[in-house]
Amino acid sequence: MLLHVNAGDELPIYRQIVRQVADSIAGGRIKPGDQLPSHRDLAAQLVIAPLTVKKAYDELEREGLIETQRGRGTFVRERPPATVAAESRERLREAARRLLTQAALCGVPFEDVVRVLEEAKEKTTERTDS
Secondary structure, three states: OOOOOOOOOOOOHHHHHHHHHHHHHHOOOOOOOOEEOOHHHHHHHHOOOHHHHHHHHHHHHHOOOEEEEOOOEEEEOOOOOHHHHHHHHHHHHHHHHHHHHHHHHHOOOHHHHHHHHHHHHHHHHHHHHO
């Protein structure tokens, strides 16, 4: 798993890790059952504090994307629990509302928003196929 962090980014480093791992899962580059690097290994790879990686992993676990198995490691979940899936759908609805509100405020027509989403989907699929 190759992740990159940018200390100068406005997004905190742990959120950069969360986003990249979630994107990798969504794009199929990390598959259900795959083991993630340990906190220490990923921290050494990224040259950051292990607690930063732990914070990211804790967030991913709360979101139902990964699970830590004591003594074995951290793995991508096979399937998120139903309660997590329902919460994820609600977060998705809220993100969609924010996107549509922002588009309306900028004068971007709905059809253009759909086109942007389709382009983003293609990029996600391209990363899966590579």
